[in-house]
Amino acid sequence: MNRFEPAQTSVQMALTGFRSLAKIGAGSQKIVFRAERNDGNVCAVKLYPVDTVQRGSRAEREIQAITAVTGPQFATFHGMRRLPIEGVEFVVIEEEFIDGDTLKSRMSGTPLPISFVRHLGGQLLEALRVIEACRLVHRDIKPDNVMISSADRVVVIDFGIVRHLDESSLTATWAPRGPMTLAYAAPEQVSNDKAAIAIRTDLYAMGLVLYEAATGFNPITTGVSRDTIPGRILTHSPEELARVRPDVPAEFSRFVHRLVEKQAHRRPQTVQAARQLFDRIQWSSL
Incomplete structure (x- = not known):
């Protein structure tokens, strides 16, 4: 339309x-x-x-x-x-008006400093904490929807496909897929499993964003044809982050991989649970 x-x-x-x-x-x-x-x-x-x-x-x-x-x-x-x-x-x-660049522009296919990736992770968790408290699911967390100001303020924008958990869904149950940006969509979005849509859907997308920020590439879409992406979302597990970028803390690598688990029940179930994992990461080498 x-x-x-x-x-x-x-x-x-x-x-x-x-x-x-x-x-x-x-x-x-x-x-x-x-x-x-x-x-x-x-x-x-x-x-x-x-x-x-x-x-x-x-x-x-x-x-x-x-x-x-x-x-x-x-x-x-x-x-x-x-x-x-x-x-x-x-x-x-x-x-x-947020005077700055999108995270997509900031990355430009280049790995970002680990100190900034740490800052980004903490700020995205705080944004998702607020979103979760409002009984919302953003459903479109991606580098284009994260603004970075000149002072490195992190701002989540564009609630165009937001899901209100206390209201009826606007997506037809018979639709093969729910609203999404394919490159950052969780498996439950690809399969339109509306009952599984929750804050852990946004945590999955956050995991892909952090992986891309740390490595410079999206592990689901890079080097493959678009028609294979839905299948990869359902079955492909990204290569361990610490192997791709050895200077990241091991705990951070494990944290990201918990976020991008294919089965929603294996991800942190709340932002608080994700925050607890994040806060245990040892960043002393930075």
């Missing part, structure tokens, strides 16, 4: 209070702008078209999530309004 996208001049006319808008991203559900207010302050503006029931439902779920999660690991929510633009109704969200 194609997303309706209004002309930027129409958006500028509809959004009062801003002297400039610069489009910085667009997906199937929203358009994102860097916006400068008339007072000179900068924020991010997200436009969600709600021209269909499906889009409206997804937008509502994402907005519920971004207003629920709080803390330095998330963009601060500023406000929301509804506007017609070119005859289509939009929900408009204003939130903090």
